[in-house]
Amino acid sequence: MASTQTCSLQITKRMLVRIFTHHQVPMQHMNLLFLFGRENRMTGGRYDSFWGQVAFGQPMPGLEAPDLGRSGKHYEISFNLKGISSDITDPKTFTPEFPHNGAICNVAIYHKLDIIHGTSIWIITKPGGGLSRYTGAEASGSGGDDTRMFTTPAECYISSLEVHITLARWAGESWWAYFQDLETLIEDRTGPAVLADSKETYTAADLKLLQAYLEKASEAVAVLHTNLRILQPLVMFYNKLLGHNQFSLAQDVRQATEDFTYQLQDIKCDFEGQVSRGMHLTAFVRARKELILELMQAHTSDRTMQLSQTSVRESFFMRIVTVVTLLYLPATFVSTLFSREIIRYEENSDEMSSRFSYAAFWRWIQIGLPLTTFTLVATIVAFRRSLRSRRGGPRGYLS
Secondary structure (H helix, E strand, C coil): CEECCCCCCCCCCHHHHHHHCCCCCCCHHHHHHHHHHHCEEEEEEEECCCEEEEEECCCCCCCCCCHECCCCCCCEEEEEEEEEEEECCCCCCEEEEEECCCEEEEEEEEEEECCCCCCCCEEEEEEEECCHHHHHHHHHCCCCCCCCCCCCCCHHHHHHHHHHHHHHHHHHCCCCHHHHHHHHHHHHHHHHHCCCCCCCCCCCCHHHHHHHHHHHHHHHHHHHHHHHHHHHHHCCCCCCHCCCCCCCCCCHEEEEEEEHHHHHHHHHHHHHHHHHHHHHHHHHHHHHHHHHHHHHHHHHHHHHHHHHHHHHHHHHHHHHHHHHHHHHHHHHHHHHHHHHCCCCCCCCCCCCCCCHHHHHHHHHHHHHHHHHHHHHHHHHHHHHHHHHHHHHHCCCCCC
């Protein structure tokens, strides 16, 4: 049983080569172990592989080793399963936003059974270990249930089927809690959004959090689909063994294999139920995400409307100021002009020098009033032309 606390296996290349060489593990199983490499950047959640081989004919030279319980006639399979493990400390999972006590982990499984000597080999690779309490007794043949026997090849074969059942049940035992935690978190965060009198406000951080929940639910559905794709060829492999003309244990293990098939069918049904629940959860998250987005857009629209109303009021006051300025601008210009020494108005006698000058006032009226009228008319004409150009402009353009 290989284990690790991270994604890489705590084992040297020399140790791995010796173990695989001694047990004659094929290279096909290495594809599953690459997921645990230190340089691997893939999570392996959506990767599934099943490989099986039967060698019941004349053994190749060098494969027979009676002292090691090897006759050269055996079958071997390699596959992987995914499940929820509470033995892994995943920094992406143990967060305040997602406090579920567990993480999705990948398990690589290799099994070989000698049909003559009954020698059974199991190599199970899982991050964090923790599967020994499920498969230790079955894989080693010591302790556990008294009904498990390893005295004959047929009994070893039946015991190996029990290990398969145990692994399949482990792969599906904690998904209900995983989905329950997701549903609770999503409902707690987005529940007020469906209330008519709710005043809850949402931000972009809430959308990011919902997107994270959606990705976790989608990943869980994908993982459950990979488990289903593994169980189907596993059942087919053992059913084909019964029909092999050189499989000497067929008569003794036929009933056990049929029972094994029925049990795996029940487990597959449970997986399908979890897949259905996960797909409903993803649809639920998408619906809540759209609702939150609509509420944010509605809030933004209300804010935009308020700003627009404020802008309208400000523009109205600016128009008033502009009109008043236009009314006084020509007169101010004329007064400023007359205040200069360019034009002087003087009376002939000294007594009249301090009196009101009607001539200057009349000249101010003659110049200021037409100039004011001309300014207002020019402004009105320019404004009307601007409105006409906006109404009659080409469609699709903002003027």
